Structure formats: C-alpha cells, structure tokens
Amino acid sequence: MQPEMKERQAYSGALFGGSMKNKKYVPFLAIAAIVVWGLIIYRVLTGQGGDDDQLIPDAPAKDQKEAYNDYAIIKDTTRLNLNYQDPFGQKKLVDTVSVKKPVIMAVKKSNLVGPVVNMEKIRYSGYIRNPQSKKLIAMISINGKMLSLAEGETTENLKLIKNLQDSVKISYSGKTTFLILKSGNL
Secondary structure: OOHHHHHHHHHHHHHOOOOOOOOOOHHHHHHHHHHHHHHHHHHHHHHHHOOHHHHOOOOOOOOOOOOOOOOOOOOOOOOOOOOOOOOOOOOOOOOOOOOOOOOOOOOOHHHHOOOOOOHHHEEEEEEEEOOOOOOEEEEEEEOOEEEEEOOOOEEOOEEEEEEOOOEEEEEEOOEEEEEEOOHHHO
C-alpha cells in the first residue's frame, strides 16, 4: 500500500475508536440500541391510547357569542334627508317616508270558484301525420265524439296547445292539462 493510504486508515481508526478487531463493546452497544428502541416504541404506544385530559390543563372558557340571526326582519330606522334643491329643477321636494293605509277590497266568493271541469271525459287516442303539410293531427275524443285537431286549433271549448306525439297539452274551458297516449289505444 501507499504511505498516504496507511495514514488515512490510521487516522479513521483513531476517530472511530480503534480497529474492528476489538469486539468487546458490540454486545453492550446492541443492548443499548434495544433499550433505546424499546423506549421509543413504548412512548409511541402509550401516547396513542393515553388520557390527554390529564396532560393538558383546561383553557378558560371564552364567552360564546350569540349566533347572528339572518332571518329577523329589522325595521329600517334610516331616514333620507332630501331637503336639497333638485339639480334639474323639475320635481318638488318629497319626503321619503310615507305612510300608506292598507286597502281592503271586497271580493265576491262566487267569482273565485270557476266552473267544475270534468277532464275524465276527454281522451287522447293518437295522432296522424298529414302527408302534404307534414303536420301532426291529434285524435281526441270528448264523451265519445272524435275530434281531429292540429296545434293551435280550437273546437268545442277545447284548444290543442302542443302535440308531443306521446302526449298532448290541451286547454278545456280555461283549464290546462296534459293527456297521455295510452298504449292500448294504438
């Protein structure tokens, strides 16, 4: 070996406690390592399931604030002061706060209740496509009387509003509803 390499080995041996030939400290070091790792594992396991209440003192309770009530209707107490001149000179001064008296209107009960419309007597039987105009014509029966209507047509207080092939939207005596095509009607 070169002399430089021997010096390096001698220096590193002096730093790390000598050469590896002296193995009398190995059992003590192994026992010390086992004890250190055992303490670490013991602390981790006892720290996970331990009672934390005893270790940390209770903090003083703070005054809890009342939750903000978003749903309350608060009366507006603000009043606008509009006693300045109109910059355009066209309007007179008006106070922003005005008290309105409630208006009570008389309503007749007989006008509120409309005529009773029996929609059960109206059936949607199907549709036909007109070959010339390419329009859908709905087949609707009222009390057994068959009617053929295109969209927008009115007959006997019955107006066909929309034809959707599987259903139609109609208005009969002021009441609007959908009639569905039954599969047995085909």
